[in-house]
Amino acid sequence: MTNRITVDRDGHVLLIGFDRADKRNAADLQLLQELSLAYGELERDTELRVGFVYAHGDHFTGGLDLADVAPRIGADGLDITPEGGIDPWQVSGQRLTKPVVIAVQGTCLTLGIELILASDIAVAADSTRFGQIEVARGILPFGGATIRFPRAVGWGNAMRWILTGDLFDATEAHRIGLVQEVVPHGQQYERGLELAHKVAAQAPLAVQAALANARTAVRDGDAAAEAGLQSELVRLASSEDAAIGMNAFVTRTPAEFVGR
Template structure:
């Protein structure tokens, strides 16, 4: 299955949903149709219990070059276009699509090739695991254009990488190579150009092989405890983690280990 919905390609590969930004002629700049389809993709992933992970990538050797400035200036679909109607009905729709106002409960793995800048780097911060091709480029260029990185970067970036690196990226507006991004912790690994998607799918398969309730609880705990005092965070961790031990999948994991066979998890 690989239908194209607006400017987004949606493909199911096993238990992984692959969302591909599909405006290669514009280096996958974010358009209103793309954002609407992205939002739908996150909801699809979370509502379909057969999906255990999501891979976000871009077509044509690019990840995302940020917001389409023509769309930002109002040069886009006519006011009566159904896509614009969706944004009028939900003023937060674009933030949800960019993972600023919505956190999928399924793990999201980014496969980055080429430019991943401005809104691309902002959306990247909403993903969980990140793989980049060797020639990928990152950066928050907003200050160079008299703008503000309002997609969450002044809040999230200093929580994800050391503050000095976050401030350098935010205040200089300079581009970062994939090697630099890996060094400061913005991405987890760098692979040869053209192989980021394949590596992301390999990681997704490792995630998919695990108990989905446990995986989702681990992700929830990491985010729910971020920034909390340690004692409070540990209490929250127990509240999230204890129920996992009571699941049938937890019993299946122990049984499969004892019987030296692969576990069969059923999300119960």
Template sequence: MTYLNDAARRGFLKTAAVLGGTAALGVPPLAAGADELPPSDIAVTTVKDTPSNSGAKLTVERRGPIVLFGLNRPDVQNRVDPDTFKELAEAYYNYDHDPSLRAAVLFGHGDNFSRGIDIDGFRSLGGKPPISEATAINPLATTPGPRLTKPLVVAVHGDTWNMGHELLLVADIRVASADTRFAQDENTHGRFPGGGSTVRFVREAGWGNAMRYILTGDHWSAEEAHRMGEVQIVAADAKAALETAIQLANKIANCAPLGIKTTLASAHLAIDPAEQEALFKLTAQYRELFQTHDFLEGRRAEIEGRRPVYEGK
């Protein structure tokens, strides 16, 4: 773990171009000689020149008072494995505890934001989040413990499925590229949406809209997501989506930070009490489903490329 100085950031942007990340999306670096904030409490993962060997599943880049988090497993469509989940949880915690940072942006490197959970990686954990609450914030906010008290903006593009969609739903402001393909299709694979969409998707889109997609497994477009109210802005492409998210984060960062935190805390009082009981039960429900015949059948069918045969047991 190192802190991004000028040279490190230039290396990050060079590598990001290879990955299809921030540089490839056309997001400019800070001007030469621009002031850097001191590293404070937040550490970042330095992306190496050879992405496949870097081991950096999450990139972190400070830009003055904002920070960019990039899901960085483009070779597997940014599926979130336990290591990535843990790194993101720790990055959220560090961001929340760094007084020099005022807003954050989450995005995905490569062609997709995220196709969701790395199911084999999480299966070995029995569905339990692989984090320590003492130094982490659950990115899905589905367990008791600390949560983000600062703003999070998410920019999505390409495939944004399942856990990828649920990471979006946790955000305070959501931007989607016009090419985004959303899905919450766990039920077609013998699973269920265990990362919060059964609560947050219903809240954002309404019961009928959410059930229309959760129960059938059908995918939907950025335009449909905007119609349902779960994304606030549809941008022309991935480049524009990320640029828009960064612009929004910078606007937030220009506001009084205590006012922003108080605004979020007040707004959460309106929704948290009604939601937390349902959210906090998800881990146990997911763990129980992992043991069923239909879950195993769904996984076997995916691997074998055939239609699953479910028996309700």
């Protein structure tokens, strides 16, 4: 059986590629499960610091392959996470503790937008056309858009696209803050990977702590995040990476962090 997801390593970055280009990378159950397993690998491997999600071909994803997926929706919904996997949309089960950079192009529908919202930095090619079109198919977004889209771009901006199912372009995605950068088509992979390596070059314990505290603020409120700041500072200040960072500052040399 042909894999739907490619998984490669580039230093401390795990490259995760949608690879069903002949179907515009539409997600059938196999693709969803393979993607979940890739996220599980990213989480478990201590040598991996950042995930970089991209797509082979001209399009990021046409959304769900409903012919394959719809019959699999049971009484409890849709289970896409096999043993050893992590839900890439982060709406169930174990949480990913490492950052993810994502690069998109061409068609980016439904679960593609939700994967952007579940990631941490997004780069879009200027060719990208986005659509949260579930209401036009008689269902609702179930990968986190109803939760994260309003928070990320504001209520009105989110509802404008969720409730109409209209398509919008990369300029609009950047205007509302869905993506952080727009680049010429064909450059999204290189720019996304560049950013992933930039994150991976920082102290990994500090990156993960900063990410966790920001998520705590979003999920549990400012007070919960504030309560953890000083203890995390003490923990990180005693790490080997903190000593490496201080030495790099004093000697004006690049830091080579070890994750301890």
